[in-house]
Amino acid sequence: MESLNLWWTDLLSGNAIFTANTLEFYWNGLTTTVQLVFLSLVIGLLLAVPLAIGRGSKRRWIKLPIYAYTYVFRGTPLLIQLYLVYYGVVFFEGIQESMFWPIFRDAFYPALMAFTLNTAAYTTEIFHGAIKNTAKGEIEAARAYGMSKRLMLRRIVLPSAFRRALPAYGNEVIFMLHASAVASVVTIMDLTGAAYYVYARFYAPFQAFIFVALVYLCLTFTIMFAFRQLERRLLAHLRPRES
Amino acid sequence: MNQRPTSLRPTGALLNSAMLNSAMLAGALLGGVLVSAPVSAQEDVRFGIDVPYEPFVVRGADGELSGFEIDLGNELCQRAELECSWVEQGWDGIIPGLLARKYDAILSSMAITPERERQVLFSLPYYNTPSVWITARDRDIDISDRESLDGLTVGVQRGTIRDVYVTEKYSDVLDIQRYGSSQDVVNDLQAGRLDLTFEDFPLAVEGIDFRDDDSPYKQLGDTIKTPTSIFGEGAAIAFRQRDEDLAEQFNAAICEVYADGTFDALMEEYFDYDLSVRPSDADCAEYR
Numbered sequence: 001m002e003s004l005n006l007w008w009t010d011l012l013s014g015n016a017i018f019t020a021n022t023l024e025f026y027w028n029g030l031t032t033t034v035q036l037v038f039l040s041l042v043i044g045l046l047l048a049v050p051l052a053i054g055r056g057s058k059r060r061w062i063k064l065p066i067y068a069y070t071y072v073f074r075g076t077p078l079l080i081q082l083y084l085v086y087y088g089v090v091f092f093e094g095i096q097e098s099m100f101w102p103i104f105r106d107a108f109y110p111a112l113m114a115f116t117l118n119t120a121a122y123t124t125e126i127f128h129g130a131i132k133n134t135a136k137g138e139i140e141a142a143r144a145y146g147m148s149k150r151l152m153l154r155r156i157v158l159p160s161a162f163r164r165a166l167p168a169y170g171n172e173v174i175f176m177l178h179a180s181a182v183a184s185v186v187t188i189m190d191l192t193g194a195a196y197y198v199y200a201r202f203y204a205p206f207q208a209f210i211f212v213a214l215v216y217l218c219l220t221f222t223i224m225f226a227f228r229q230l231e232r233r234l235l236a237h238l239r240p241r242e243s
Numbered sequence: 244m245n246q247r248p249t250s251l252r253p254t255g256a257l258l259n260s261a262m263l264n265s266a267m268l269a270g271a272l273l274g275g276v277l278v279s280a281p282v283s284a285q286e287d288v289r290f291g292i293d294v295p296y297e298p299f300v301v302r303g304a305d306g307e308l309s310g311f312e313i314d315l316g317n318e319l320c321q322r323a324e325l326e327c328s329w330v331e332q333g334w335d336g337i338i339p340g341l342l343a344r345k346y347d348a349i350l351s352s353m354a355i356t357p358e359r360e361r362q363v364l365f366s367l368p369y370y371n372t373p374s375v376w377i378t379a380r381d382r383d384i385d386i387s388d389r390e391s392l393d394g395l396t397v398g399v400q401r402g403t404i405r406d407v408y409v410t411e412k413y414s415d416v417l418d419i420q421r422y423g424s425s426q427d428v429v430n431d432l433q434a435g436r437l438d439l440t441f442e443d444f445p446l447a448v449e450g451i452d453f454r455d456d457d458s459p460y461k462q463l464g465d466t467i468k469t470p471t472s473i474f475g476e477g478a479a480i481a482f483r484q485r486d487e488d489l490a491e492q493f494n495a496a497i498c499e500v501y502a503d504g505t506f507d508a509l510m511e512e513y514f515d516y517d518l519s520v521r522p523s524d525a526d527c528a529e530y531r
Contacts, residue, residue, distance in 0.1 A: 087427075090434035105436050107420075187398075187420040187431075197421065200402025 017202050018211070022194075029194030030215060036108070036190060037180050040115035041173060047120040052127030053153065066124065073121035079182045081118055086110040086186045107186045115183075119176050126172060130165035131157060163234050170227035174220055181216075191215055288325045288489070289346035290316050293334040298513045299352055311513040315369065316350045318505060319480075322496035338362055341483060348489070349481040356475070363481040366493045367526055369506075370518045371477030373444045373466030374405050377453050382438065386463045392416045395438040398428040405441045408473050425450060432460070439463070444516055466517060477520045491530075498527035 055066045073081065089095060089104050103109045134157050142152040184193035195212035199205045232239075292312065295301045300310035308329055320327035330346040341349050341363060355365050376386050385391055393416045399406045401421035409419055420437065422428045429450045431437045440451075444466055447453065453460035468474050482490045500506040501521050510519060 087430055087434070090430075090436075096435045101435075107436075185423055185427075187422060193421075196401060200406065200421075 025194045029191040033190040043116045044119035048123035051124040055128040070121040082114040085114040126168045130161040290350045291332040291346035292351040319496040323492040366480040368477030368479045371520045376463035380461045397439040398437040495530035
């Protein structure tokens with residue numbers, strides 16, 4: 001115990017890397033990562049609901065474009081999509097003079113756009129699968145009540161589909177958090193960007209990245225916990241009865 | 244990605260300690276027999292060099308080595324009244340090769356670093372590549388006026404000496420964007436996302452069109468090689484620690500070629516920018 005204590009104080013006093021300055025870098029990285037992931041998930045979710053409904057449509061001109069979109073965005077790496085949105089967009093003639101340039105000039109919005117489109121594609125497929133799996137009996141019962149299609153969708157199909165999609169969507173949220181690490185390649189100082197910076201500054205890859213890995217772990221744990229609570233509430237009817 | 248981001252080679256193979264130990268053991272054993280045999284005028288000095296490294300050294304179609312460092316090395320040998328020959332050696336094994344006596348000195352764009360100084364003895368530096376500020380030709384930026392730089396965005400390659408320089412000197416006024424590769428910096432400069440870049444001069448010559456009067460980019464201010472605490476002292480000839488006399492001979496020769504203009508003439512033959520690191524009078528005082 002004595003030696004452990006000694007080792008510990010030794011480690012802390014001899015530490016030149018985790019100063020207030022670098023911790024501030026990590027903190028700013030954390031807020032950037034959380035902002036980026038949270039915003040892209042919220043916008044992606046809002047996009048995914050109508051897209052998932054359209055994806056199950058019988059009309060080909062609605063169904064096929066959405067299928068093409070999800071196919072392309074799920075079929076290519078996020079890094080490539082990010083490169084295309086960030087570096088590719090500048091090759092459009094006249095973009096620098098257009099009203100969109102203030103948005104594309106910054107690295108944050110191109111990254112947000114790539115992440116949103118990516119997560120929307122995955123979420124669309126998750127919701128589409130859940131909607132397709134709605135029990136026939138529920139739909140028949142809704143019809144028997146004389147519900148219109150719109151009302152049935154709102155009251156029966158979507159609520160039960162969301163519940164069923166919840167575990168898969170929880171995974172998507174965690175994947176998105178981890179995938180956001182690629183944001184640092186377009187100069188965004190997210191958590192990974194901060195780790196790269198500390199690594200390059202102090203030539204200490206192990207300390208820089210192990211620390212950031214722990215931060216990601218904490219974030220993942222928080223997300224997992226939140227979804228566990230949500231599932232407990234929303235999927236209570238699926239749990240075995242407690243006597 | 245980019246194996247040699249600057250014409251100075253910033254990192255080298257570190258000797259593993261087993262190798263070092265056996266080299267020292269061998270040295271100790273030999274030392275008893277050849278008690279620091281002085282390298283006299285009759286003997287060759289063999290230079291180890293990593294080929295090719297344009298324009299510092301290349302092997303021509305005729306099989307002969309040529310280039311800036313070959314010419315410079317031969318010139319220095321002449322001044323030191325030594326016969327010189329060249330030995331090719333891959334970069335990874337270049338310090339072990341010196342310690343194993345495959346050659347007597349390394350003249351191969353080796354940057355002086357504290358890690359290397361523990362293993363070898365460096366001469367005075369003979370060149371260092373400068374860094375340069377670059378912006379679009381139509382921009383009106385005065386790099387010496389700190390106030391006017393406020394809010395501008397500069398792009399640098401992450402973890403390089405240029406990154407360290409702008410971070411230490413300009414992080415209060417400039418917005419610093421760090422990139423994984425030099426190519427990405429050039430992309431965003433061309434895209435108009437960056438107002439400025441601070442780049443290694445030889446790399447900038449390759450990647451950015453900024454040297455003609457009608458080129459889309461231009462150089463701002465002078466090229467920068469100081470402070471040496473950031474940019475390093477430059478490339479030097481490396482000797483074995485015990486060959487102090489030999490190192491002194493070459494130091495004197497380096498002072499001489501700088502003093503009489505031979506270095507500048509040679510530099511102009513191969514480069515159209517300044518990579519000289521003129522030794523101070525104090526450094527050269529003892530060789531007069």
